[in-house]
Amino acid sequence: MGPTLDFLTLLPYVSELVKGLTTTVVLTVVTTLTGLGLAVAVAYLRVNGQPWMRWGLGGYVEVTRNTPFIVQLFFIFFGLPGLGIKIDAITAAFIAMTLNLAAYSAEILRAGISATAKGQLEAARALGMSTLQSYRHVVLVPAFARVYPSLISQAIIVMLGSAVVSQISVFDLTYAANFIQSRNFRSFEVYLLITLVYLLLAFGMRRAFMLVGKRVFAYQQGEQR
């Protein structure tokens, strides 16, 4: 008799799974909001900031996009205490994910901003708006709309990448799975289960983003493109 699948062996660990799932969802929701918010600021300042600021932010974006996420996470969690900055695991996870999403999204958003027709900025200026006002009221929403699909994908990538935070002992979904299979040795069942959960999370996220987009970018309906 070969090995058999027995998902009932996971039943005693439901509370761990729920705890892990909750952490993953909360991490994702919060870092998606903070990451995209930070991305807006970074994108704006990379276009309109002082030269030293553009240079500095360019450095941040390049370092983040060209190093592994797990190294960034380790650096924040294990490296920074060397400078006397001690952060608990969940905070380190928030910071690493926010910085990671912000760097990628800022670049995506910058493309959306630079595709803004010059006339839009001129019209805003002719109406008396400052640069900041024209970005806030005129440029931002259409720029978001232009690159929205890429931003969705990036946010999902960061959500999936969050599995790595289990390596610094954040009790997320992956940590829960590792924990369970070390107790009941049912690795096939538990990893199959969380694979499906991640899949559903990714689908759900895309779906939620689409619904938000449909509302926020409603003006595009009926637009000829």
Next chain:
Amino acid sequence: MTLVCVNNVHKAFGDLQVLKGIDLNVAQGEVVAIIGRSGSGKSTLLRCLNQLEQHDSGEITIAEQQLDAGSMSPKELSENVGMVFQSFNLFPHKTVGDNVCLAPVVVRGEARADVEKVAREVLDKVGLADKYDAYPAQLSGGQQQRVAIARALAMRPKVLLCDEVTSALDPELVGEVLRVLEALAAEGMTLILVTHEMGFARDVADRVVFMHQGRIHEEGEPAELFSNPKTPELKQFISAVL
């Protein structure tokens, strides 16, 4: 009363001298049409008047306030000067009403309720009161341009600059925009228009300015200017466009 005073204004883009000493005075309530070939500097002159381009030398004074590079914020400038563009430049993600209300609320800090009332008035003036909640993409080009005019009017400018406002329109839509401008002129609005609509320039403008190679080559009352051009360049231009 002189509202706009342009004195010996020069502007170059790199090595290209676009404006080579422009003098132009526009009185309050006057309608001035600027005509000329493309590349003659008409649009650049207009854009210097609200500092979308900064002139290199010379003086521009509007409502007794002198414009120098960076001397006035866009906000201060918008007290005096409004502009309508060839390509409408409506904000696509905002309804017609929001397009009109945005600047008075954001730039001037006026109360939203008051601004909405003004917005409905100016939209009524351009014949689009019923489109208040529509998005720009749902409107025809002519309607979009009329909204752009209403949007500029909501800031109550002293002078309205119109940069080839009918050039991007299908021929059958040109009339509705010109009628709005004509009504504004009749109300005493000061208008400076760069235009290719010679019929409009002739019928509505108080004065026509013909620009050629970065200078004002000839100017005068439209009837006189069109029927009796003095310079060969204007003669040639008129015969080419009429």
